[in-house]
Amino acid sequence: MSQLTYREAVRHALAEELTRDPNVVVMGEEVGQFQGAYKVTQGLLEKFGPKRVADTPISEAGFIGMGIGASMLGVRPVMELMFWSFYSVAFDQILNNAANVRYMSGGQINCPIVIRGPANGGTNVGATHSHTPENILAAHPGVKVVVPSTPYDAKGLLKSAIRDNDPVFFLENTVLYGEKGEVPDEEYLIPLGKADVKREGKDLTIVTYGRPVIQSLVAAELLAKEHDISVEVVDLRTIRPLDIDTVLASVRKTHRVLVVEEQKPFCGVGAQLTYMIQAEAFDDLDAPIGRLCTIDAPAIYSPPVEAEQLPNPQRILKAALALLD
Amino acid sequence: MSKKPSATIEQKPTASNTSHGQAPINAALTQAQKIELFSQMVRIRRFEERSHRAYTGKNAAGGANIGGFLHLYNGQEAIAVGCCSLMGKHDHVITAYRDHGHAIAVGMDTKALMAELYGKVTGCSKGKGGSMHFFSPERNYWGGHGIVGGQIPLGVGLAYGVKYKGHKGSAMAFMGDGAVNQGAVHEAYNLAALWNLPCIFVIENNGYSMGTSQARSSAGDLAKRAEGYGMAWGVCEGHDVYEVRATMDKFLKIAREECKPAVVEIRTYRYRGHSVADPDNTYRTKTEIEDYRRTKDPIQVFQTALIAEGVLTTESAEKIDEAARAEAEAAADFADASPYPTPEDIQKDVYWESDNPDQRTSQGRLFFN
Numbered sequence: 005m006s007q008l009t010y011r012e013a014v015r016h017a018l019a020e021e022l023t024r025d026p027n028v029v030v031m032g033e034e035v036g037q038f039q040g041a042y043k044v045t046q047g048l049l050e051k052f053g054p055k056r057v058a059d060t061p062i063s064e065a066g067f068i069g070m071g072i073g074a075s076m077l078g079v080r081p082v083m084e085l086m087f088w089s090f091y092s093v094a095f096d097q098i099l100n101n102a103a104n105v106r107y108m109s110g111g112q113i114n115c116p117i118v119i120r121g122p123a124n125g126g127t128n129v130g131a132t133h134s135h136t137p138e139n140i141l142a143a144h145p146g147v148k149v150v151v152p153s154t155p156y157d158a159k160g161l162l163k164s165a166i167r168d169n170d171p172v173f174f175l176e177n178t179v180l181y182g183e184k185g186e187v188p189d190e191e192y193l194i195p196l197g198k199a200d201v202k203r204e205g206k207d208l209t210i211v212t213y214g215r216p217v218i219q220s221l222v223a224a225e226l227l228a229k230e231h232d233i234s235v236e237v238v239d240l241r242t243i244r245p246l247d248i249d250t251v252l253a254s255v256r257k258t259h260r261v262l263v264v265e266e267q268k269p270f271c272g273v274g275a276q277l278t279y280m281i282q283a284e285a286f287d288d289l290d291a292p293i294g295r296l297c298t299i300d301a302p303a304i305y306s307p308p309v310e311a312e313q314l315p316n317p318q319r320i321l322k323a324a325l326a327l328l329d
Numbered sequence: 330m331s332k333k334p335s336a337t338i339e340q341k342p343t344a345s346n347t348s349h350g351q352a353p354i355n356a357a358l359t360q361a362q363k364i365e366l367f368s369q370m371v372r373i374r375r376f377e378e379r380s381h382r383a384y385t386g387k388n389a390a391g392g393a394n395i396g397g398f399l400h401l402y403n404g405q406e407a408i409a410v411g412c413c414s415l416m417g418k419h420d421h422v423i424t425a426y427r428d429h430g431h432a433i434a435v436g437m438d439t440k441a442l443m444a445e446l447y448g449k450v451t452g453c454s455k456g457k458g459g460s461m462h463f464f465s466p467e468r469n470y471w472g473g474h475g476i477v478g479g480q481i482p483l484g485v486g487l488a489y490g491v492k493y494k495g496h497k498g499s500a501m502a503f504m505g506d507g508a509v510n511q512g513a514v515h516e517a518y519n520l521a522a523l524w525n526l527p528c529i530f531v532i533e534n535n536g537y538s539m540g541t542s543q544a545r546s547s548a549g550d551l552a553k554r555a556e557g558y559g560m561a562w563g564v565c566e567g568h569d570v571y572e573v574r575a576t577m578d579k580f581l582k583i584a585r586e587e588c589k590p591a592v593v594e595i596r597t598y599r600y601r602g603h604s605v606a607d608p609d610n611t612y613r614t615k616t617e618i619e620d621y622r623r624t625k626d627p628i629q630v631f632q633t634a635l636i637a638e639g640v641l642t643t644e645s646a647e648k649i650d651e652a653a654r655a656e657a658e659a660a661a662d663f664a665d666a667s668p669y670p671t672p673e674d675i676q677k678d679v680y681w682e683s684d685n686p687d688q689r690t691s692q693g694r695l696f697f698n
């Protein structure tokens with residue numbers, strides 16, 4: 005085991021897959037010479053050369069579309085969006101081409117592309133740079149969506165994503181890039197679509213993913229210490245495919261659920277989850293399902309106020325207590 | 330940008346090329362107007378330096394004064410000042426995230442700008458937009474946009490609006506040398522040319538998009554791409570405010586009189602990193618920066634010209650600089666003393682209707698918390 009940052013874990017996954025498979029290429033804005041806007045790809049250009057690690061112009065529709073086209077021919081591009089927020093510039097390529105081409109060709113074509121980059125608020129970069137599009141992406145059959153919360157998960161899931169034969173959208177988090185965690189020295193993979201119980205408990209299940217996992221764990225600790233409440237934290241890790249079975253098993257154990265997501269509420273991931281939980285475990289519920297989201301407005305810039313717009317341990321704690329009343 | 334190495338190391342700032350100073354649009358300037366142009370450039374420089382200091386420093390509570398990104402305009406001042414000085418009642422401006430210079434050049438209050446950087450409710454966008462999102466519609470300044478190239482179609486829309494309303498005016502849509510490779514920019518070019526819209530696309534070519542030089546990001550010449558759309562185009566030097574004005578005046582007149590778009594590439598340089606977070610150590614040398622500063626600093630160049638013209642003296646230039654520093658300091662004090670928005674403010678300014686409930690016509694729930 006080594007202590008790696010989330011950033012390093014992603015980098016190691018990229019390096020290992022670049023080494024393993026000559027068809028893997030890494031492309032994006034500033035990924036090479038500049039070493040990555042967030043230094044995720046640091047050293048990769050030097051190690052693998054400009055044929056495998058390429059700087060693109062600021063042309064998201066063009067280079068993402070190019071990656072999708074290349075993937076149809078068996079290249080395995082791992083495309084970096086400097087921010088997932090810029091996906092909207094490439095929206096047509098992502099959703100009309102990557103998501104649909106297999107279906108429209110009657111299964112003749114597949115797109116083994118990975119698009120990765122950070123998707124989060126919390127760094128005061130304002131409304132245009134703080135989108136969390138996992139719900140919008142996952143609404144399209146044909147794509148897979150991964151949102152890892154720890155270095156261990158990020159590495160194992162990214163390696164699986166690169167080997168996956170469908171388009172996988174991998175959403176990282178700039179706030180987590182510097183967070184450290186244990187990562188095995190030997191190679192490992194984590195299958196897409198497998199949730200992880202990050203903390204066991206018996207009074208309440210928090211279902212979450214991404215950075216709110218970390219915040220929920222902090223809240224769970226406070227709830228245990230200060231309120232003697234035992235919280236189970238289920239990290240979805242992958243939004244589509246969705247491991248609803250792990251969620252339901254936890255609900256059947258605790259009988260109360262709080263969904264926490266760094267998303268606006270309307271048609272968010274939590275909307276799908278809460279529907280499924282009530283549909284499949286109605287009799288197991290002792291209370292209406294709770295939900296804590298980002299406050300429903302574009303991302304505010306003002307630093308102290310943005311912290312209140314997003315989920316945070318205090319907001320999670322309050323929402324949990326309200327459910328247990 | 331074309332990197333013409335300076336002739337000698339000791340070369341002093343070149344005085345403005347007199348032919349530009351004598352262009353009619355510049356010859357018509359009064360002494361007071363010239364001093365105003367100079368002082369705007371100095372005020373921008375000092376504002377940027379003060380905001381940089383605020384960004385890297387801490388507030389009384391030990392926290393950051395400014396969050397997120399801060400893209401500074403140092404080195405490019407003559408462009409915003411030169412272009413905006415030509416604005417009439419129906420001329421509009423829109424730009425990207427490097428937007429402080431344009432905001433000051435259109436006359437926005439630096440207190441409200443600094444307060445916006447600090448995320449305070451007294452900011453020009455009430456603390457909601459931050460550095461990348463300054464707006465002042467009443468001064469025909471439409472932002473301040475964070476998505477590279479995203480503002481350019483809006484610029485065409487402003488030009489469309491000017492024409493639709495029958496005004497004699499224009500829109501200046503500013504972008505960087507990296508933005509020219511966005512698809513939206515090309516769609517906007519075609520629309521403007523096809524529909525004869527009075528839009529001037531201004532490329533502020535500072536040589537780099539983040540850490541990528543022009544040569545590594547763009548095929549061919551930047552402004553010349555206009556030819557593919559049958560548009561006029563021009564290139565000029567951005568360190569000489571006279572040259573900027575003379576060049577832009579020509580294209581603006583055509584836009585206003587004949588409703589014709591154009592692409593103008595203005596060569597310039599940024600002194601600071603892409604944003605304050607850019608370590609600025611992977612793509613250019615310190616010498617390159619120093620060479621530009623020494624030979625082409627827009628403020629120095631204009632100061633030299635105005636002293637030669639007898640409009641300024643070293644002492645009066647010094648006074649202007651002192652006043653600009655004091656103004657920036659006062660702006661920072663104002664920002665520091667101002668309150669933050671409250672969590673209740675988060676859901677204000679989302680819908681026109683929710684801000685004007687007495688005039689609401691739609692029904693149903695607007696917010697979902």
Ligand SMILES: Cc1ncc(C[n+]2csc(CCOP(=O)(O)OP(=O)(O)O)c2C)c(N)n1
Pocket residue numbers: 033062064086090093427475476477478504505506507508509535537538539603
């Ligand atoms: C669509 C999009 N892609 C990428 C970015 C990240 N980004 C912000 S500024 C920038 C460089 C732009 O360079 P240029 O157009 O030359 O303008 P300059 O910063 O030099 O003023 C990049 C890549 C963004 N904000 N939006």
Ligand SMILES: [Mg+2]
Pocket residue numbers: 505506507533534535536537538539
């Ligand atoms: Mg540039």
